[in-house]
Amino acid sequence: MSNTQAQELQRLRVDKWLWAARFFKTRSLAKTAIEGGKVQLDGQRVKVSKEISVGDCLLIRQGWDEKEVVVEQLSDRRGGAPAAQTLYRETERSLAKRQREIDARKAAGSLARPAQRPDKHDRRRLTRLRRHLED
Numbered sequence: 001m002s003n004t005q006a007q008e009l010q011r012l013r014v015d016k017w018l019w020a021a022r023f024f025k026t027r028s029l030a031k032t033a034i035e036g037g038k039v040q041l042d043g044q045r046v047k048v049s050k051e052i053s054v055g056d057c058l059l060i061r062q063g064w065d066e067k068e069v070v071v072e073q074l075s076d077r078r079g080g081a082p083a084a085q086t087l088y089r090e091t092e093r094s095l096a097k098r099q100r101e102i103d104a105r106k107a108a109g110s111l112a113r114p115a116q117r118p119d120k121h122d123r124r125r126l127t128r129l130r131r132h133l134e135d
Contacts, residue, residue, distance in 0.1 A: 011051040012074045014039065014058075020075045022084040023060055038062070057091075064105065068094035
């Protein structure tokens, strides 16, 4: 590794790192997420060209999940999943919060679905209830 490559890896663009760490399948998806405010560095929105370094704390939102990770290593090359997992460490608080949210979604999902579709009489009762609630 030459001296310039070692200097480059002290700081790296956040979109390249997110792609290399396998949070996003392509750099353009990482760029879209960053521009949409789904990635924050130390509680602040970042731009695509923002450079990160080892020790930075990123908050990444993907769908329902919100992960708080600490940058452990920098890499601008995308490797396999085991290699990508060495680039970051998810905080204990983040792991616990995600597990609570997963459990809550599972519990709510089983309650939200009725056993069968409403019949004619049930639909009429629902319509009356909705009208009553709108008033």
